[in-house]
Amino acid sequence: MALIVHKYGGTSMGSPERIRNVAKRVAKWARAGHQMVVVPSAMSGETNRLLGLASELAPSSAKTSYYRELDMLAATGEQASSALLAIALQAEGMDAISYAGWQVPVRTDSAFTKARIESIDDVRVRKDLDAGRVVIITGFQGIDPEGHVTTLGRGGSDTSAVAVAAAMKADECLIYTDVDGVYTTDPRVVPAAKRLGTVSFEEMLEMASLGSKVLQIRSVEFAGKYKVPMRVLSSFTPWDIDLAEEAKSGTLITFEEDEKMEKAVVSGIAFNRGEAKISVLGVPDTPGIAAGILGPVADANIEVDVIIQNISKDGKTDFSFTVNQGDYQRALELLRDKVAPALGASEVVGNTNIAKVSIVGIGMRSHVGVASTMFRALSQEGVNIQMISTSEIKTSVVIDEKYLELAVRALHTAFGLDKSE
Amino acid sequence: MALIVHKYGGTSMGSPERIRNVAKRVAKWARAGHQMVVVPSAMSGETNRLLGLASELAPSSAKTSYYRELDMLAATGEQASSALLAIALQAEGMDAISYAGWQVPVRTDSAFTKARIESIDDVRVRKDLDAGRVVIITGFQGIDPEGHVTTLGRGGSDTSAVAVAAAMKADECLIYTDVDGVYTTDPRVVPAAKRLGTVSFEEMLEMASLGSKVLQIRSVEFAGKYKVPMRVLSSFTPWDIDLAEEAKSGTLITFEEDEKMEKAVVSGIAFNRGEAKISVLGVPDTPGIAAGILGPVADANIEVDVIIQNISKDGKTDFSFTVNQGDYQRALELLRDKVAPALGASEVVGNTNIAKVSIVGIGMRSHVGVASTMFRALSQEGVNIQMISTSEIKTSVVIDEKYLELAVRALHTAFGLDKSE
Structure with missing residues (x-):
């Protein structure tokens, strides 16, 4: 019982x-x-x-x-x-x-x-x-x-x-x-x-x-x-x-974590159409710049997902992150009206036509080259990667939304998930 | 306030x-x-x-x-x-x-x-x-x-x-x-x-x-x-x-109880179509007969409203009461199958085509002849009274349902309730 x-x-x-x-x-x-x-x-x-x-x-x-x-x-x-x-x-x-x-x-x-x-x-x-x-x-x-x-x-x-x-x-x-x-x-x-x-x-x-x-x-x-x-x-x-x-x-x-589970490097492909990307361009590359941008965003109760900061050029850098589409307009206005002028950034641009595709697998812990397999598969289909985010058991990429289905299918095949069990 | x-x-x-x-x-x-x-x-x-x-x-x-x-x-x-x-x-x-x-x-x-x-x-x-x-x-x-x-x-x-x-x-x-x-x-x-x-x-x-x-x-x-x-x-x-x-x-x-209220002997005419009448006929008229009939009814969780017992004739009497129509069938079966045989009653009859009409007025306490005014008004319209029940401030009669509207209108007029205020 x-x-x-x-x-x-x-x-x-x-x-x-x-x-x-x-x-x-x-x-x-x-x-x-x-x-x-x-x-x-x-x-x-x-x-x-x-x-x-x-x-x-x-x-x-x-x-x-x-x-x-x-x-x-x-x-x-x-x-x-x-x-x-x-x-x-x-x-x-x-x-x-x-x-x-x-x-x-x-x-x-x-x-x-x-x-x-x-x-x-x-x-x-x-x-x-x-x-x-x-x-x-x-x-x-x-x-x-x-x-x-x-x-x-x-x-x-x-x-x-x-x-x-x-x-x-x-x-x-x-x-x-x-x-x-x-x-x-x-x-x-x-x-x-x-x-x-x-x-x-x-x-x-x-x-x-x-x-x-x-x-x-x-x-x-x-x-x-x-x-x-x-x-x-x-x-x-x-x-x-x-x-x-x-x-x-x-x-x-x-x-x-049984044996069978260890065999599959990648267990599944997840994706999300619900995010939007915001880039703050031409920000002076000084310490505290990430906090200067994301602090006000967090204070406005807006959750941030993927974050990347470009390499610096001429003392300026570009800073990009994704938010839920529901928060997009509010975040964009906040950054344009308050944050960018205060930091001396040159421009704030946004894009809602993005999608996030992720490979997930506990086997990624013990296998090398999983991310590069992912990037190669996407590249072979001509899918450009805009942002990358990784953790111990997943790798996410942000891509143009129109490539979403293509990317998911390519990755599903590349990691051997199509084969019958 | x-x-x-x-x-x-x-x-x-x-x-x-x-x-x-x-x-x-x-x-x-x-x-x-x-x-x-x-x-x-x-x-x-x-x-x-x-x-x-x-x-x-x-x-x-x-x-x-x-x-x-x-x-x-x-x-x-x-x-x-x-x-x-x-x-x-x-x-x-x-x-x-x-x-x-x-x-x-x-x-x-x-x-x-x-x-x-x-x-x-x-x-x-x-x-x-x-x-x-x-x-x-x-x-x-x-x-x-x-x-x-x-x-x-x-x-x-x-x-x-x-x-x-x-x-x-x-x-x-x-x-x-x-x-x-x-x-x-x-x-x-x-x-x-x-x-x-x-x-x-x-x-x-x-x-x-x-x-x-x-x-x-x-x-x-x-x-x-x-x-x-x-x-x-x-x-x-x-x-x-x-x-x-x-x-x-x-x-x-x-x-x-203000002065104005004392003036109206009868304040309102209430009526109820939702009851049914049951009569147990030819019951030996011995002490405890009411309890003998109504005890089992109460035990079956059936509420009884108006109750009358006819005068005795040749040591036998008729006993009538009303119940809600929802309980009628159950009460009738109980009396026919269990109670009447036990008491030696000759017959149990029922009638759902009845209505109860009541005059209500706090003034009835201090006025005599109110009930007789009611009975006279009904008699003038040819309405036969089947049962009567009284309390300090109301008198109810059970009549044939088809006379309900006629009776209510007659009483409304008889007690001066039609007049403009």
Whole structure:
């Protein structure tokens, strides 16, 4: 008998019929003797419906009191879907109970709409499990020290599930979603992309942060911190498939670096279209220039990703970095109006037509020449590299957006990911 | 400066546009210097939508665990509408905060789907009011001693509002609804029906229990117990009408019996189509016969309203009573299958085509002949009376349902309620 956490996304909970399928699947696991905790998202479309009502009433505001109310509003979506799942499980003959985040409680900080989980009390839940109940805990939400409802941000239900699994010391956290695992890259871009049977936690973390949307990055961080074995699998297999088969399906995110994993130098190709590049040209090359540019950007709460500084020429240098496209206009204005004049820079230019492509692989630690294989493959296709950023287990390049698909396919082939297993 | 509680029904909260109007109205009161607490219902249709999803998933069940989940589900409707109202008030420039029942907390017993409020903590709300905030408290819901979410049953938001007003010692509780007050009878039946400027708490209690649907009876009981001045008024007047005019509109439910009120012997005519009559015929007339019949009925959790026992003839008597139509079939079967054979009754007959018509008036205490005026008026119209029930301030008769409108109109005229004020 194991303690298992299931997480179901909004699509999996999208209709009464689908909720009934989730209930049947969970009941199958419970009847096999497992203690079950289930973390559902809101029914698909519900969070958007609620926030849409809010935006009809008021323009968005920067006030904390406004974000507090958005969280009160959005949190109702998961409370409703959780209660519905409990009702569906009861109809399957299971004893089931649902808890909102505040009832567990799932304690968070007070950063409304993007709160972080601080602790989860397992006493109440364990008592129910020991009494033979399936326990349903709302994803996406918690309660802050002052008793206000908080939400964790989009995709936060993944994090809720992993945090619950960590707090309960669960044997495995299964993330049921509308894809059947983690792929070597997006199959819509590379049809030859293959599902990975296992992926290391560190690779998953890089992939999530590099733009792979399978898992919310904070859920992977949480899994890493608390060593929660985590599996991504499909909620669209028939609910009554053999449990042993289901338990091995999808992709396992693991903490052990087994032999098989060492063989693949690069496990996957991630990409991100959502960034934009800004260059500050002709800056006097003096100490503190990076801080002089990026300090004001950070103060404006704008996150910076790839950063490069050109070699100096005539005592002047060019400084480039990427930001999320949502922050692009604001960053550009800040630099043009305030930063460049203060530093004596000659010009600030920007470009939103860029894409970031990354190779990720834990094998890169022990293999040399991986980056040069990457650069050669891109060069052979005539793809110009604008920026480069590396870490121990990934190398990212920024390229012209129009070459994105070409680059991803070339790299997928170059690192042998096309071959059948 | 007064402390005022406003309650808005589901129709008043039915769309973003209507919520905005509620916000403008509340802001007007707050700007006039009043401390404001607002208790909204769920947006109209929302509770039905949620419970509809539940009924798609499972047949209704008698289990406590099922009712618990229905409450978790239904309570989300008011949490969402309360957050939306807070957002709308903030957009009007007001400082506003919404609380779910558990946050106040509004403490109730554990009778899921029909819980009773036991106490309301005013500390948190008062702190917000003193800080100049408009406080919104979800109607319809609370938290039980074990931390489960409870709801108060349909129309429970009225009770929430009055209970909040009582706990806060509010100066007045204004129930905004889709009618503009309490009428001498239903204007759809008697077009000459007139709005009452004031009505005594005791009369209102009788009217609510006799079928007038303007207020939930428990809200009136609560108002009576804690002497909360309560006003029923329309939410469909323009939000910017003069506040002094608005504050005097609708119907005030009062605890002082002023001169004017003494003048009207009968204040209103209430009626109810929702009951059914059951007669147990030919019962041996021995002591304990009423208990022998009504005991098993009460044990089956069926509420009995009007009761009469005929005079005995040849040692046998007939025993009749009314129940809600929803309980009729169950009561009939119970009596036919179990009770009648045990008591040696000759027959059990039932009739759903009945209606109860009542005259209500605090003046009936000090006037004689009121009941006989009622009987004469009905007799003149050829309406046969099947059952009679009286209390200090009302007289009810059960008649054939087809005479209902005729009877109500005749009584409205007979007691001088048609005359212009």
